[in-house]
Amino acid sequence: AQKVTQAQTEISVVEKEDVTLDCVYETRDTTYYLFWYKQPPSGELVFLIRRNSFDEQNEISGRYSWNFQKSTSSFNFTITASQVVDSAVYFCALSEASTGGTSYGKLTFGQGTILTVHP
């Protein structure tokens, strides 16, 4: 069975601080996808990133960066120079896939981390 753990229930920072959200996963499959979603106070779920298990290269998108380490089964998310608009609940998720890379489609989500950025 697959499992995603986000041990940080809530994080509070002051604007311009850097913040890292932790995500640890468990799966028996060698092929899988990892995701991060953002849920702002308005409630919708916004896709941030997808990472294939074969691609351990870190990714940076503006102030956002992701560190994927298969050795520790972690897929951490860092926000640099945080802003008030980053305040949201962030979810990490895992989807197992076939050896050909086709996702089985069922995402397992972590519990979520509530990030509050104070001005």
Added chain:
Amino acid sequence: DADVTQTPRNRITKTGKRIMLECSQTKGHDRMYWYRQDPGLGLRLIYYSFDVKDINKGEISDGYSVSRQAQAKFSLSLESAIPNQTALYFCATSVTNTGELFFGEGSRLTVL
């Protein structure tokens, strides 16, 4: 207009009532899902469907049923609602290959 539309967006009902949450999508995706969100528990999968003739139970299907009326429509029913089904419900669709989910805006259900 949203690509994945859920109705109703908010509903208050009483214990024992039958409730249906509807979902329609214009993304053309075959795969559709119903998730439930509870504080501190994240999102949990209730049911999923990979095409009109394929319906599968998820992690927490007890007390729920679904109907896939067409490729674009996937409804979730609570036959006899109970208070612990009070939650935020999300419908989603996905791309077959990569599994990325596209969510509706959510339906907040309160069972008194």
